[in-house]
Amino acid sequence: MAASQSSASFDIVSTYRRLLSEDPELTMPVAAIESLVEAFAASQASTISETLTVLSNATHTLKAAIPNPISLSAGTDLFQRYLITTLRPGAGGDFDAIRSHLLSNGRLFVERAKASRDKIAGFGRHFIRDGATVLTNGGSRVVGAMLRSAADASGGSVRFRVIFALSQNEHDDNDAIEGTEIVKSLRQKGVPVATIPEGAVAYSMGKVDMVIVGAEGVVENGGIISRLGTYQMGILAKAAGKPFYVVAESHKFVRLYPLSQYDLPINQQVIDFKIEGENDWKQGPDRGVPDDEGVDVGLEGQAKLAKSNMRSSQYFGNASANAVDFTPPDLISGIITESGVLTPSAVSEELIKIWF
Amino acid sequence: MPSMAVPPTPGLASFLKSLNANPVETSIEHFISLLKRRQIRSSRACAVATTHLLIQVLAPATPFTALLARIRQVGARLTAAQPRELAVGNMVRRVLGLVREVAEESPESASGGGGGGDSTADAKPLSHRPPLPSSISALSPLKHGATAPAETTTGTTTTTTTITAPSPLRETHAGRPPLPTQSTSYAPGPPAATSLFGIFSRPETPSPASTPAGAQSPSRAAAHMPGGAAKEHRERGSPSSSSGGMSGGETLSGLREMLDELDSAAEQIAGVALDHVHGGELILTHTASATVQRFLLAAARKRRFTLVHVESGPNDDGDTRGAVLMGSGRKAGAAPGGGGGGGWGGGGPLGGEDDEEAGAPAEERFRPLTAAGVSVVLVPDAAVFALMARVNKVVLAPHGVLANGGLVACGGAATVAAAARAHRVPVVVVSPVFKLSPLYPFDVAELIEVGDPGRVVGFGEEGATRWLGEVVDVVNPVFDYVKPEFVDLYITNLGGCAPSYLYRIVADHYRVEDVNL
Numbered sequence: 086m087a088a089s090q091s092s093a094s095f096d097i098v099s100t101y102r103r104l105l106s107e108d109p110e111l112t113m114p115v116a117a118i119e120s121l122v123e124a125f126a127a128s129q130a131s132t133i134s135e136t137l138t139v140l141s142n143a144t145h146t147l148k149a150a151i152p153n154p155i156s157l158s159a160g161t162d163l164f165q166r167y168l169i170t171t172l173r174p175g176a177g178g179d180f181d182a183i184r185s186h187l188l189s190n191g192r193l194f195v196e197r198a199k200a201s202r203d204k205i206a207g208f209g210r211h212f213i214r215d216g217a218t219v220l221t222n223g224g225s226r227v228v229g230a231m232l233r234s235a236a237d238a239s240g241g242s243v244r245f246r247v248i249f250a251l252s253q254n255e256h257d258d259n260d261a262i263e264g265t266e267i268v269k270s271l272r273q274k275g276v277p278v279a280t281i282p283e284g285a286v287a288y289s290m291g292k293v294d295m296v297i298v299g300a301e302g303v304v305e306n307g308g309i310i311s312r313l314g315t316y317q318m319g320i321l322a323k324a325a326g327k328p329f330y331v332v333a334e335s336h337k338f339v340r341l342y343p344l345s346q347y348d349l350p351i352n353q354q355v356i357d358f359k360i361e362g363e364n365d366w367k368q369g370p371d372r373g374v375p376d377d378e379g380v381d382v383g384l385e386g387q388a389k390l391a392k393s394n395m396r397s398s399q400y401f402g403n404a405s406a407n408a409v410d411f412t413p414p415d416l417i418s419g420i421i422t423e424s425g426v427l428t429p430s431a432v433s434e435e436l437i438k439i440w441f
Numbered sequence: 442m443p444s445m446a447v448p449p450t451p452g453l454a455s456f457l458k459s460l461n462a463n464p465v466e467t468s469i470e471h472f473i474s475l476l477k478r479r480q481i482r483s484s485r486a487c488a489v490a491t492t493h494l495l496i497q498v499l500a501p502a503t504p505f506t507a508l509l510a511r512i513r514q515v516g517a518r519l520t521a522a523q524p525r526e527l528a529v530g531n532m533v534r535r536v537l538g539l540v541r542e543v544a545e546e547s548p549e550s551a552s553g554g555g556g557g558g559d560s561t562a563d564a565k566p567l568s569h570r571p572p573l574p575s576s577i578s579a580l581s582p583l584k585h586g587a588t589a590p591a592e593t594t595t596g597t598t599t600t601t602t603t604i605t606a607p608s609p610l611r612e613t614h615a616g617r618p619p620l621p622t623q624s625t626s627y628a629p630g631p632p633a634a635t636s637l638f639g640i641f642s643r644p645e646t647p648s649p650a651s652t653p654a655g656a657q658s659p660s661r662a663a664a665h666m667p668g669g670a671a672k673e674h675r676e677r678g679s680p681s682s683s684s685g686g687m688s689g690g691e692t693l694s695g696l697r698e699m700l701d702e703l704d705s706a707a708e709q710i711a712g713v714a715l716d717h718v719h720g721g722e723l724i725l726t727h728t729a730s731a732t733v734q735r736f737l738l739a740a741a742r743k744r745r746f747t748l749v750h751v752e753s754g755p756n757d758d759g760d761t762r763g764a765v766l767m768g769s770g771r772k773a774g775a776a777p778g779g780g781g782g783g784g785w786g787g788g789g790p791l792g793g794e795d796d797e798e799a800g801a802p803a804e805e806r807f808r809p810l811t812a813a814g815v816s817v818v819l820v821p822d823a824a825v826f827a828l829m830a831r832v833n834k835v836v837l838a839p840h841g842v843l844a845n846g847g848l849v850a851c852g853g854a855a856t857v858a859a860a861a862r863a864h865r866v867p868v869v870v871v872s873p874v875f876k877l878s879p880l881y882p883f884d885v886a887e888l889i890e891v892g893d894p895g896r897v898v899g900f901g902e903e904g905a906t907r908w909l910g911e912v913v914d915v916v917n918p919v920f921d922y923v924k925p926e927f928v929d930l931y932i933t934n935l936g937g938c939a940p941s942y943l944y945r946i947v948a949d950h951y952r953v954e955d956v957n958l
Contacts, residue, residue: 211883419845419881425953426881428845430941 095127097143098150101157108195110226113301114160114336115198117147121164126188133172133180140165153351153407155310156301159339166439201334201423202227203234209297209332209421210235215244217294220286220322222250223312224263225299227332229270231421232297236274246277248289252314263312283314290325297330298412302339305436307414307429309333310341310349319416328418335422340436343411353408451475453486457493465497469515476523484528484840485731488703488875491519491532496696505544512537516958525890525920527841527849527878530958532699534879537955539695547691699875702934706873707732709934711739717869717932718744722833725749725866727822728757728851729764730838732871734810736932737836741813748815749832753822753853755896756919765819767809822853829860835868837923841888842870842877844947846925846940849888852918858927867929874933877943879951885922892919 101120105111111119124143130136144161148154171183209231213219221228236243251262271278281289296318300309309315309331322329343349414429421427427435456475460468472494475481481490498515499508516533523529710732718724718740726733726748737748752761811817820828835857839848848854848870861868882888894915898905925940938946 211881214884425944426845428941428944430939431944434945 095124095143097121097124097147100124101147101151110199111195112198112226112334112337113156114163115195117157117160118164118194118336120147121161122187122194125184136172136180136184137165137168140168153301153353153409155339155341155349155351155409156337159302159337162340163336163439170439198334198336201336202230204423205332205334205421206230206234208426210238212295212297212330212421213245214294215239217245218248218292219245220248220250220289220293220296220318220327221298222252222264222283222286222314222318223299224267225332227334228297228299229267231332232267232271232276233274236271236276243275243277246279247271248279248281248293250283250286250289250314250318251280252283252312283317286314286318287321290321290327293322293325293327295328295330296322297332300331300333300337301409302341303331303333303337303420303432304339304341304343304411305433306342307417307420307432308343309412309417309420310339310343310409311412313355313408313410316346316410316412316416319412323416329416330419330421331412331417332421335424335435338432338436340440346411349409349411351409355408451478451480453481453490456481456490460493460497468494468497469518473518473522476519476526476529479523482526484526484876485703485873487523487526488528488532489700491529492536492696492700492703494519495533495536496693499692499696505540508540509537509544512540513955513958520958525841525849525888527843527880528875530880531841531875531878531951533958534951534955535699535875536696538950538952539699540692541952541955543691543695703873703875706875706934707735710871710873710932711735713932713937714740715743717834718746719833720744720746722746723749723831724834724836725751725825725828725832725857725861726836726838727751727854727857728753728838729760730871732873733836733838734764736871737810737815738808738813741810741815746815748810748817749828750817750819751822751825751853751857752819753851755917756892757851757853758821762819765809765811765817822856825857826860826863829864829866832861832864832866835861835866837868837870837928839870839872839876839923840920842872842931842943843882843888844877844879844944845881846928846931846943847882848872848923848928849920850923852921855921855923855927858923862927868927869930869932870928871932874935874946874950877933877946877950879947879956882922888920888922890919892917 097120100123101116104116104119105113121140121143125136125140128136128139130139144158144165147161148158151157168183172180205227213232213235219232221232232247235245239245249264249268251264251268268278268280279289298309298311298315298318300311300315302310304310311331319329341350417429419426420429420432452475456468456472459471463471472481472490475490476487481487495512495515498512503511512533516530516537519533520530714736718737722744724737724746726737728751740746750761750765752758809817837848837850837854837857839850841849843849858868860866894917897915897917898913900906928940931938931940931943933946935946
């Protein structure tokens with residue numbers, strides 16, 4: 086980065102990755118904030134505009150290096166807005182005071198972010214009533230925390246059940262599937278959990294009282310960006326007339342206004358057209374056509390054999406672990422944040438408050 | 442029929458008369474018993490009675506914290522007495538908010554710093570709470586605020602799991618150092634504080650929770666005090682009240698304003714009637730409501746329209762007939778057994794919303810719509826679907842409106858709303874703001890009152906003694922929950938808004954820390 090010599094020696098991307106790997110409980114926006122605070126600490130910036138330049142360069146570097154920067158951009162944006170509003174002349178911000186505040190309290194922000202998850206769990210469990218069956222998916226920590234909190238709240242005799250949609254189109258090592266840990270921890274707490282493949286969501290919907298999902302980012306129109314498969318759950322829940330709740334901390338609010346699935350600022354090839362003979366295709370005729378075309382039904386046995394070694398991430402484009410989709414606000418009944426249960430239309434207001 | 446017991450029918454009027462004569466504690470008990478016996482019902486009567494009672498409770502020169510705790514305690518007793526009268530809790534919360542506002546604005550309180558209202562309220566010994574009358578109160582929707590987790594209340598929600606997080610609200614209030622009153626150079630957090638900046642707030646206030654929570658609170662409030670520090674102060678959501686004495690005058694005048702609002706709300710709503718009712722339209726309304734009556738009367742002054750008035754048995758048909766024939770849902774001054782149906786409690790059952798029970802000379806204020814030139818068609822609710830195709834607009838009156846945009850209304854309202862949706866007929870809900878509750882319908886069943894099954898099948902009916910209770914269950918739900926998706930527009934005394942916007946009005950009227958009483 087041409088920006089400053091100081092940030093050259095500081096590698097924000099590896100810091101970000103390190104933070105995430107060190108603490109599995111950390112969410113991406115908070116890790117991004119943490120990294121920026123460290124970048125701030127590493128820089129010798131002594132003026133406001135210098136600081137902002139350093140940070141915006143670090144942000145760009147970080148965003149460029151991470152394949153799906155939507156979630157982390159919520160954190161970087163929030164941090165940037167915070168600095169701008171507090172350092173704005175006349176805002177009463179003293180640069181040194183702010184700087185020392187930020188540098189000395191980096192950990193605290195993380196703690197608070199985690200505390201907000203617990204707070205959400207506190208609300209959320211009121212949603213889960215006796216006898217309810219909850220459908221969820223993915224590996225959202227906050228959803229997990231909420232369900233565990235609901236289980237604890239029932240004082241030993243759990244009276245709700247969970248249907249957990251697991252995406253199984255990955256390399257079928259059971260532990261690798263997102264959500265397995267949540268399932269395990271819920272079962273330990275005595276919550277009856279059924280795991281279903283994503284294809285069974287519609288089938289199960291009739292037995293479900295509510296759908297609760299997590300989100301990577303909550304966008305300006307109140308929709309959410311979440312792991313692939315959430316959108317269809319939203320549609321199915323709407324069709325079945327079941328409430329569809331999103332659980333997300335408010336630091337995941339991100340200033341995006343996607344108009345459709347294909348309008349996200351990331352490059353994911355979920356739909357990846359191929360014909361035989363192309364490079365990726367050399368694995369043999371039995372894998373010739375993607376599953377969802379239905380053509381390889383006759384070759385099912387072979388396909389199953391082939392599954393474990395041939396389902397490369399390449400084959401699925403980017404569609405496996407990290408792909409996301411956009412669930413529009415009209416499918417969402419409520420967004421449970423640490424500051425209350427919001428309607429989707431409340432999100433833009435919160436964002437407007439910090440941006441304008 | 443309890444209301445027959447005493448010659449001057451106990452009700453709002455007699456309660457208000459007795460207020461000045463009795464000591465406060467007696468009045469509270471009196472109100473509680475009236476609530477429990479359903480001698481004061483309908484949201485407006487409850488709101489009026491609650492506000493008058495709280496005026497008595499406000500003793501001048503009480504420290505703010507004590508006052509908050511006191512109001513909160515009274516509020517908890519009142520709501521426990523009748524959890525489904527949402528208006529009671531609404532008014533208590535608004536008064537709490539008012540007291541906090543006065544506390545925050547008055548200079549001496551700002552210097553007070555320290556422990557806020559919440560901590561005192563929380564510290565209050567549990568023995569002060571009335572025993573919960575039934576399991577419904579323990580599960581009562583009133584404990585399930587949408588804007589704060591139940592931990593902020595004490596014991597009553599016996600649930601438990603302590604959130605491992607260092608129970609943020611309480612801590613803050615206990616350990617908060619005095620907030621600077623002026624914006625100092627040592628920036629006390631972000632000046633344009635918003636909930637999203639929650640995690641950045643300064644370490645002196647170790648609460649991520651209260652900041653975002655507070656910021657939910659109204660920009661209306663913020664607008665009152667543009668000063669950076671003042672705003673900060675406010676947005677921290679901290680009841681920084683405490684040592685200051687109570688400037689009774691301000692609070693009292695605020696309460697009087699609320700009473701005025703209760704009086705004028707229906708009028709204000711009626712003021713926009715001409716924008717919504719057009720000439721030649723076919724309007725459908727369900728059961729008797731004074732607010733709807735006024736709304737339509739106001740429209741009838743300039744417009745010729747037809748009204749389909751749906752009566753809905755077994756609870757509300759008497760009221761409805763009363764409204765159609767005499768212009769008042771409740772026969773003059775809540776005559777016992779009035780409204781045709783006889784029934785339990787004076788007048789109709791819980792049916793007619795916000796009826797003017799206040800001993801008001803109903804005939805003077807209301808005329809039947811027919812007298813105003815509206816052609817009225819009275820139909821049973823069984824005919825709703827058949828007629829809906831021809832209807833231009835449905836006007837509903839709620840018993841209470843919830844934070845998610847749903848509403849609780851007389852039994853049958855959900856059917857009407859569903860029929861309207863099926864025919865794509867717009868549903869307009871006329872609701873004064875005092876009916877709007879900050880609660881979230883976590884469990885709809887809790888909000889719905891089940892009434893006297895004797896109205897469905899009388900015990901005197903042939904075979905009744907043989908089958909009832911043994912083989913046949915007779916259920917008479919008095920209310921219905923209407924989902925927010927079924928409502929197109931709310932008309933409040935503040936203007937019209939979409940159901941998805943109600944959260945904002947909630948935020949403008951209630952403090953987060955007051956949601957759980």
